[in-house]
Amino acid sequence: MSRPRPAPATRAAVPPFAVMSILNRVAELRAAGRDVVSLCAGEPSAGAPSDVRARMTELMGGVPLGYTETFGIRPLRAALAGHYARWYGLDVDPDAIAVTTGSSGAFTLAFLAAFDAGDRVALARPGYPAYRNILTALGCEVVELDCGPEQRFSPDVTVLEAAHARAPLAGLVLASPANPTGTMVDAQQLAALAGWCAEHGVRLVSDEIYHGITASGEAGSCAWAVDRDALVISSFSKFWGMTGWRLGWCLVPADLRPAFDALAGNFALCAPVPAQHAAVAAFTDRSYAEAAAAGRTFDAARAVLLAALPSLGWGAVAPADGAFYVYAELGAALADHVDSVAWCAALLEREGVALTPGTDFDTVRGGSAVRVSLAAGPDAVAEAVTRIRRFQS
Numbered sequence: 430m431s432r433p434r435p436a437p438a439t440r441a442a443v444p445p446f447a448v449m450s451i452l453n454r455v456a457e458l459r460a461a462g463r464d465v466v467s468l469c470a471g472e473p474s475a476g477a478p479s480d481v482r483a484r485m486t487e488l489m490g491g492v493p494l495g496y497t498e499t500f501g502i503r504p505l506r507a508a509l510a511g512h513y514a515r516w517y518g519l520d521v522d523p524d525a526i527a528v529t530t531g532s533s534g535a536f537t538l539a540f541l542a543a544f545d546a547g548d549r550v551a552l553a554r555p556g557y558p559a560y561r562n563i564l565t566a567l568g569c570e571v572v573e574l575d576c577g578p579e580q581r582f583s584p585d586v587t588v589l590e591a592a593h594a595r596a597p598l599a600g601l602v603l604a605s606p607a608n609p610t611g612t613m614v615d616a617q618q619l620a621a622l623a624g625w626c627a628e629h630g631v632r633l634v635s636d637e638i639y640h641g642i643t644a645s646g647e648a649g650s651c652a653w654a655v656d657r658d659a660l661v662i663s664s665f666s667k668f669w670g671m672t673g674w675r676l677g678w679c680l681v682p683a684d685l686r687p688a689f690d691a692l693a694g695n696f697a698l699c700a701p702v703p704a705q706h707a708a709v710a711a712f713t714d715r716s717y718a719e720a721a722a723a724g725r726t727f728d729a730a731r732a733v734l735l736a737a738l739p740s741l742g743w744g745a746v747a748p749a750d751g752a753f754y755v756y757a758e759l760g761a762a763l764a765d766h767v768d769s770v771a772w773c774a775a776l777l778e779r780e781g782v783a784l785t786p787g788t789d790f791d792t793v794r795g796g797s798a799v800r801v802s803l804a805a806g807p808d809a810v811a812e813a814v815t816r817i818r819r820f821q822s
Contacts, residue, residue, distance in 0.1 A: 443562040447789040451773070455783050466813045468802045469783040471608065471753065473670035474809075475723040477707075478716035481671065485707040492706060497699040499690050501528025501678070505705050508712045509678055516640070516648040525681055527689055528700045532638050532664035532677035536563055538696065539660045539679055542688040543632045544569050548599035551592050553584050555756065555791035555798075557608045557636070564602075572598065575793070582610040582747050582756075585618065586625045593629060601626055604636035605649060606751030609790045609800035613643065613750040616650040623656035633659040638677070641668035642724050643751035644731070658682045665704075667752075668720050669711050674704040727753040730803035730810045737814045741821065744797075753803040756787070760797075762821050768796035780816040 506523035529535040546568030635652035661680035665671040744760030766772040769786035787798030
């Protein structure tokens with residue numbers, strides 16, 4: 430008699446992040462000798478600033494790298510507080526800053542600290558799929574706000590009111606600049622959203638990991654300028670190009686700090702310690718300058734792609750205010766492909782260009798859209814455009 434076998438937990442039944450599967454295929458093709466232009470991952474090509482890399486080299490010479498405080502080493506939290514003063518003119522207590530294992534760790538801890546299973550949490554569609562999948566795995570009810578061109582792909586008070594009227598919301602996840610669209614909310618819109626959340630007892634979670642990477646050159650609007658009850662999440666991965674260092678942080682409201690601290694200690698003990706020590710050097714003038722220079726290459730890559738769009742025959746494009754993405758409808762260029770997944774797969778196999786299908790970000794209309802990452806720089810984008818034209822001809 431056969432015994433019943435344990436089954437995976439139902440909470441684990443979330444879709445995979447398609448971009449990771451594409452990256453696996455890119456690696457296979459490159460291992461086989463193919464020349465692949467990868468514009469699928471949000472990974473800046475310049476890497477960490479030189480002062481950060483130099484500090485990491487010094488650390489290998491004998492600095493103790495044991496466990497740190499749960500919220501991270503004091504010098505790094507002090508440097509982060511200085512960053513908020515420098516960029517936003519905000520006074521942030523270092524004790525309010527929790528250093529985490531990437532922004533992904535910050536989101537998991539923030540959602541656990543702020544929301545119970547069954548809570549309704551709203552987020553924009555299209556949007557970063559990990560929000561939806563982490564919340565789903567934690568037992569929350571995800572409320573997708575359909576944010577198309579009419580809302581500039583960002584939620585407004587009107588769509589929040591409608592969602593809240595159906596059943597009360599417990600939270601709102603807001604990203605600006607957003608992934609995949611690159612669109613931003615300005616200070617006035619952020620204040621309106623934060624004010625609505627405060628009035629209705631809704632916790633705002635503000636994803637600010639692409640701050641500093643904007644077409645205007647401004648850092649972006651920080652949610653703590655208008656709402657100290659918000660959870661503000663950021664990372665060293667984007668502006669500073671430190672993706673593999675797995676280091677992020679969260680500004681934690683006073684009422685959530687004990688819970689956040691307890692959860693962080695149980696989940697990871699502390700963030701990667703060598704990365705914490707090295708990241709203090711991310712706040713030198715030279716590091717800021719190098720990161721800003723890398724941002725100008727994203728601007729150049731964006732200009733290359735936007736100039737080429739008419740010749741590609743693609744459809745509507747989201748306003749790319751910041752980050753390093755362009756999110757576009759394929760329109761007639763989709764041709765006889767069943768959806769953007771099939772289109773991207775064919776493009777990769779035939780021409781060696783990796784893009785991300787919109788289905789990762791929009792489960793309703795993403796089958797006709799693609800996200801192009803500009804992080805590889807203008808030369809890579811120009812080469813990709815040449816190959817895409819050939820693919821579509």
